[in-house]
Amino acid sequence: MNFSSKLLETAVAEFAKLPGIGQKTALRLVLNLLNQDKEEVERFAGSISKLRNEVQFCGVCHNISDAALCEICASPKRNHQLICVVEDTRDVMAIENTSQYNGLYHVLGGLISPMDGIGPGDLKISSLVERIKNTDVNEVIFAVSATMEGDTTIFYLHKKLKEFTLKISTIARGIAFGGELEYVDEITLGRSIATRVLYENSLR
Amino acid sequence: MNFSSKLLETAVAEFAKLPGIGQKTALRLVLNLLNQDKEEVERFAGSISKLRNEVQFCGVCHNISDAALCEICASPKRNHQLICVVEDTRDVMAIENTSQYNGLYHVLGGLISPMDGIGPGDLKISSLVERIKNTDVNEVIFAVSATMEGDTTIFYLHKKLKEFTLKISTIARGIAFGGELEYVDEITLGRSIATRVLYENSLR
Numbered sequence: 041m042n043f044s045s046k047l048l049e050t051a052v053a054e055f056a057k058l059p060g061i062g063q064k065t066a067l068r069l070v071l072n073l074l075n076q077d078k079e080e081v082e083r084f085a086g087s088i089s090k091l092r093n094e095v096q097f098c099g100v101c102h103n104i105s106d107a108a109l110c111e112i113c114a115s116p117k118r119n120h121q122l123i124c125v126v127e128d129t130r131d132v133m134a135i136e137n138t139s140q141y142n143g144l145y146h147v148l149g150g151l152i153s154p155m156d157g158i159g160p161g162d163l164k165i166s167s168l169v170e171r172i173k174n175t176d177v178n179e180v181i182f183a184v185s186a187t188m189e190g191d192t193t194i195f196y197l198h199k200k201l202k203e204f205t206l207k208i209s210t211i212a213r214g215i216a217f218g219g220e221l222e223y224v225d226e227i228t229l230g231r232s233i234a235t236r237v238l239y240e241n242s243l244r
Numbered sequence: 245m246n247f248s249s250k251l252l253e254t255a256v257a258e259f260a261k262l263p264g265i266g267q268k269t270a271l272r273l274v275l276n277l278l279n280q281d282k283e284e285v286e287r288f289a290g291s292i293s294k295l296r297n298e299v300q301f302c303g304v305c306h307n308i309s310d311a312a313l314c315e316i317c318a319s320p321k322r323n324h325q326l327i328c329v330v331e332d333t334r335d336v337m338a339i340e341n342t343s344q345y346n347g348l349y350h351v352l353g354g355l356i357s358p359m360d361g362i363g364p365g366d367l368k369i370s371s372l373v374e375r376i377k378n379t380d381v382n383e384v385i386f387a388v389s390a391t392m393e394g395d396t397t398i399f400y401l402h403k404k405l406k407e408f409t410l411k412i413s414t415i416a417r418g419i420a421f422g423g424e425l426e427y428v429d430e431i432t433l434g435r436s437i438a439t440r441v442l443y444e445n446s447l448r
Contacts, residue, residue, distance in 0.1 A: 042340040044315065044333060045308045051295040054288045058273050067334065069262050073292060074299060074308070081296040084258045085289040088277060091255040092285040095278060104249045104278070111248065129248060130271065136246040 041067070048074075100171065102147040102164045104129045112144060119143045124181045125168065125197065127151055127190075131183060143179075146171065151189035152196055160196055168197070172204055179207040186213050245271070252278075304375065306351040306368045308333045316348060323347045328385045329372065329401065331355055331394075335387060347383075350375065355393035356400055364400055372401070376408055383411040390417050 041063060043049035048070065055066035073081050097103065098110035105111070112118060112132075122143030126132055132145050148163045171177065180201065184190035194210060201208060214232035215224050224232075245267060247253035252274065259270035277285050301307065302314035309315070316322060316336075326347025330336055336349050352367045375381065384405060388394035398414060405412060418436035419428050428436075 042337050044336060045299065045310045047291075047295045047299055047310060048308055048333075051291045054291045057288075059276050060269070060272070065264070067337075068264070070292070070295065071333065072263055074296060076296075078296055082293055084261075085293040087251075087255045087258045088274070089286055089289040091251045091274065092278060092280075092282055095249065095251055104252055106249045106251060129252075129275065132248060133246050133271075 101145045102149060102167070103132055103145060117142075121176055121178045122181070123168075123171070123177050123179070124183050126183050127185065135183060143181075148184075148193070151184060151187075152193045153189045163193075165197065165200065169200055172201065172206065177206070179209070182208070182210040184210075305349045306353060306371070307336055307349060321346075325380055325382045326385070327372075327375070327381050327383070328387050330387050331389065339387060347385075352388075352397070355388060355391075356397045357393045367397075369401065369404065373404055376405065376410065381410070383413070386412070386414040388414075 041049075041052075043052070051070045051073075052063065052066045055061055055069055056063050058066075061069070073084065096105050096108060098105040098113055099108050100113045101110060103110050103112070107114075119142050123146050124135065124141060124143055125146045125148060126135070127148055127150060129147060132147065135141050135145075146164065146168050148165065148168075150158050150163055152158060152160055152163065172180070182194045182197065184193055198208065212235075213228065214235070215221070215228065221229070245253075245256075247256070255274045255277075256267065256270045259265055259273055260267050262270075265273070277288065300309050300312060302309040302317055303312050304317045305314060307314050307316070311318075323346050327350050328339065328345060328347055329350045329352060330339070331352055331354060333351060336351065339345050339349075350368065350372050352369065352372075354362050354367050356362060356364055356367065376384070386398045386401065388397055402412065416439075417432065418439070419425070419432065425433065
């Protein structure tokens with residue numbers, strides 16, 4: 041693109057580094073910012089550098105937090121014997137939004153992915169083992185994506201946690217609510233038949 | 245959304261103010277920035293506030309520029325008797341990319357749109373009239389979008405420029421190169437028949 045200003049070109053190039061943002065979208069966003077008040081733009085730029093410089097990660101569950109201990113880990117209302125292992129903070133938010141879970145979390149910071157050069161050492165796995173060793177946790181739930189990387193991570197963690205007396209589970213996989221059978225892929229449908237749930241009053 | 249950190253929430257809210265960026269996309273972008281080096285993030289935030297604080301607009305054509313006079317207006321290689329009137333800097337970039345135009349520009353900064361409360365007074369129209377009055381411009385091309393707002397703006401400008409001895413034209417509208425007839429809308433197709441172009445050696 042032919043930019044009429046070096047400053048404009050730099051700002052567009054910085055925006056275009058973000059995932060899913062191309063040159064044209066970057067230009068649109070930058071021109072939008074340019075039309076706003078200076079204070080508004082300062083607030084935008086400031087919020088980002090402030091976040092990067094002042095953000096903390098909870099010392100226990102490694103979730104993004106404003107303090108050394110996050111609100112969930114600090115809450116006495118939570119069940120401290122139950123840990124849900126997730127990939128990143130977005131998964132914590134998704135699960136919190138369900139209002140169905142009352143335990144703590146453990147944010148791995150990624151999944152094992154040899155293709156991307158991410159091994160167990162890059163994730164918060166040893167701190168999970170330490171946590172289970174040193175506290176009275178009695179149940180661990182794996183809530184990771186149903187992908188190759190997710191399965192590899194679960195397999196690895198499962199082996200690591202074998203030595204402890206723990207209830208270990210993974211979230212149920214199957215057909216989504218509202219999903220139509222004919223559009224479900226074969227693997228999901230096959231597995232959801234194999235792992236069918238018995239009605240309580242039926243024959244066993 | 246349930247954010248685990250106030251700083252994160254603020255940064256996501258700022259991003260989500262941008263056009264076409266929703267909460268989920270904003271979160272994805274912010275988490276991406278959070279994973280980058282501090283210097284990288286400073287560069288990102290700095291480029292935006294620097295742009296907003298130091299950007300200049302060319303005193304003649306109102307295009308975004310690094311100096312009081314933009315490169316195009318300052319160039320002696322350009323045809324200074326020809327002005328192309330456009331909506332914003334993106335249109336200048338688009339036309340420059342064609343390498344088909346050698347005149348100057350005039351950036352209106354928008355189009356007349358009563359629906360959005362934008363009247364002729366909000367655009368750089370009086371400076372266009374002054375420019376034509378004070379320099380030896382002999383041709384003006386309107387290169388604005390073929391929308392209601394574009395047509396209104398052209399109509400208004402045309403009336404304003406009637407008093408001058410000028411060649412006035414608008415860019416050709418019709419079927420795009422590579423476009424298939426059956427998918428073209430009726431108005432475009434109808435107009436492109438009405439404004440058909442005669443072959444040079446045909447009867448007139």
